Amino acid sequence: MSLLVVGSVAFDALETPHGRTERTLGGAATYFSVAASFFAPVSLVGVVGDDFTARDEAIFRGRRIDLAGLERAPGKTFFWSGRYSGDFRLRTTLATELNVFAHFDPQLPPKYRRLPYVFLGNIHPSLQLSVVKQVDERPKLVALDTMNYWIERTPVELRDILKHTQVLLINDEETCQLAGDHHLMRAARRVLHMGPRTLVIKRGEFGAMLVTEDSVFSLAGYPQADVRDPTGAGDAFAGGFLGWLAGVGRVNDATLRQAMVYGSVLGSFTVEGMGMERLRKLKRAEIGRRAREFARLTQFKL
Amino acid sequence: MSLLVVGSVAFDALETPHGRTERTLGGAATYFSVAASFFAPVSLVGVVGDDFTARDEAIFRGRRIDLAGLERAPGKTFFWSGRYSGDFRLRTTLATELNVFAHFDPQLPPKYRRLPYVFLGNIHPSLQLSVVKQVDERPKLVALDTMNYWIERTPVELRDILKHTQVLLINDEETCQLAGDHHLMRAARRVLHMGPRTLVIKRGEFGAMLVTEDSVFSLAGYPQADVRDPTGAGDAFAGGFLGWLAGVGRVNDATLRQAMVYGSVLGSFTVEGMGMERLRKLKRAEIGRRAREFARLTQFKL
Numbered sequence: 001m002s003l004l005v006v007g008s009v010a011f012d013a014l015e016t017p018h019g020r021t022e023r024t025l026g027g028a029a030t031y032f033s034v035a036a037s038f039f040a041p042v043s044l045v046g047v048v049g050d051d052f053t054a055r056d057e058a059i060f061r062g063r064r065i066d067l068a069g070l071e072r073a074p075g076k077t078f079f080w081s082g083r084y085s086g087d088f089r090l091r092t093t094l095a096t097e098l099n100v101f102a103h104f105d106p107q108l109p110p111k112y113r114r115l116p117y118v119f120l121g122n123i124h125p126s127l128q129l130s131v132v133k134q135v136d137e138r139p140k141l142v143a144l145d146t147m148n149y150w151i152e153r154t155p156v157e158l159r160d161i162l163k164h165t166q167v168l169l170i171n172d173e174e175t176c177q178l179a180g181d182h183h184l185m186r187a188a189r190r191v192l193h194m195g196p197r198t199l200v201i202k203r204g205e206f207g208a209m210l211v212t213e214d215s216v217f218s219l220a221g222y223p224q225a226d227v228r229d230p231t232g233a234g235d236a237f238a239g240g241f242l243g244w245l246a247g248v249g250r251v252n253d254a255t256l257r258q259a260m261v262y263g264s265v266l267g268s269f270t271v272e273g274m275g276m277e278r279l280r281k282l283k284r285a286e287i288g289r290r291a292r293e294f295a296r297l298t299q300f301k302l
Numbered sequence: 303m304s305l306l307v308v309g310s311v312a313f314d315a316l317e318t319p320h321g322r323t324e325r326t327l328g329g330a331a332t333y334f335s336v337a338a339s340f341f342a343p344v345s346l347v348g349v350v351g352d353d354f355t356a357r358d359e360a361i362f363r364g365r366r367i368d369l370a371g372l373e374r375a376p377g378k379t380f381f382w383s384g385r386y387s388g389d390f391r392l393r394t395t396l397a398t399e400l401n402v403f404a405h406f407d408p409q410l411p412p413k414y415r416r417l418p419y420v421f422l423g424n425i426h427p428s429l430q431l432s433v434v435k436q437v438d439e440r441p442k443l444v445a446l447d448t449m450n451y452w453i454e455r456t457p458v459e460l461r462d463i464l465k466h467t468q469v470l471l472i473n474d475e476e477t478c479q480l481a482g483d484h485h486l487m488r489a490a491r492r493v494l495h496m497g498p499r500t501l502v503i504k505r506g507e508f509g510a511m512l513v514t515e516d517s518v519f520s521l522a523g524y525p526q527a528d529v530r531d532p533t534g535a536g537d538a539f540a541g542g543f544l545g546w547l548a549g550v551g552r553v554n555d556a557t558l559r560q561a562m563v564y565g566s567v568l569g570s571f572t573v574e575g576m577g578m579e580r581l582r583k584l585k586r587a588e589i590g591r592r593a594r595e596f597a598r599l600t601q602f603k604l
Contacts, residue, residue, distance in 0.1 A: 087485070182388065182389045183389070183528075183529075184507075184525075185525045185526060185527055186527065203508070206505070206508040206509075207520075207522070209525070215598070216599055217599060217600070218522030218525065218599050218600055219600070219602075220509070220520030220521070220522060221520070223487045223518045224487060225487055225488065227485075254602075257603075258604060261602060261604065291604055292604065295602070295604060296517070297518055297519060297520050298520055298521070298600055298601075298602075300559035300560060300563060300597070300600075301556065301559075301560075302560060302593055302594065302597060
């Protein structure tokens, strides 16, 4: 089944202990779409400026990614620049130039209005809500990403969109912040009362946890030998996760657990290169092999 | 098969956000022995003072724990007092009174000298080495605990005992410190060149990882609803881990993975009460149930 993603397309300039890039294509919707397209057709809603060329677009070509919803606006594309510390635990933002993204008002092309799987990337909760309102019939699944900025600045709007959300993808600190409880599991239970039936808690190198009303699934992080650049890992995780669910077309405990594995697989590949470098070269067979590695890494018999 | 443990028996005074205890029996060897005795007979080598009474000893009674190696010395038992922060991430030591433990010189009763499984608790590496030298024949397995204090203060002696060690239990920060590498997986590989064939990396709420030359196994932390007191969790983990291996009497990939589960189960119960409170009431059937919970928590089918 098809998957709609709404989010940022950006140019990034990255500095990590392993290298640097000048103005390379990034943005949450970019990582998400490329990751998800391994499993399901993706329709992308975003905005780019007139500095976004056919060469930049090449990353989407030859994949099941529809760009009818990628608006071209006069001006420059969203630009972000950041630097990571030696152990990747600290990220310093060097520059954020919203440019055309400052006026982003997502408009769904008519053919996107009946897509069964919807991912609302990390943008203003009111924009996320406007997307849900443009959908003709209730989608099979609405998933949401957010961040500390919206939790602090727009709590009312965030509570509103959460009521329309079935799956919330969030990290552990944000879970605690959103619930106002420093204990992660208690915080997770509280968030489940805000709307989402399913919570995906991303914990970076420690893996990820899936929490529902009646079950918890915890998946280890991939024991990475060499992290080159963590940018986009969370977005690629979300892409792998929702792409898998849209691909199988069924949401239940078994497919959600598989989705956690494929999300982790896509995230784990992403950090192996600078920017989109590793993800753009990734082959479907490599994904399958790493998923089986996750099984060997975590399975036991009592 | 039988399991020898050498380590501290102590009185602890604990303060956590959930309560406090005055002078309750603790110490690494105490948590370890009670945890391990669910799976295998344990022989304890340690030292207590003349303030250690029959009432204190009661915790070991009715379990498969032999106290022939528990020395009674004139003076007071090792005393430790500590306080935990609200989220348990910080531990402040309020008092450390080594007392009789300052002169601890472990002596193995003759009947302990052929025990096949040996756990050297977190004491001076030279004392750990002296224990290994008292063993008549090469044990089936020597496992070791250590800490940042010995890594910093006695690096030469620590390197020496590591050469006699098959399993090292250590936390993630100590792994990096010992290897001089801030990247955990690279650090783990380096430590495997110092002697141990198997590294058990304890990561608190994030679970634990088993690393050998050719495989990695990662087990999630138990999603604890209520942590009351983390004291002794690592020692109970070690007890569950080595108790299981001694109990089955075989060390291979499958039994090591099971041992990781049973170690985690014992650790997860320990934190549910103040001091030994929860562990001393624990039943074997509860252990089996929680092990199956770990399976539900972590297993998936691709």
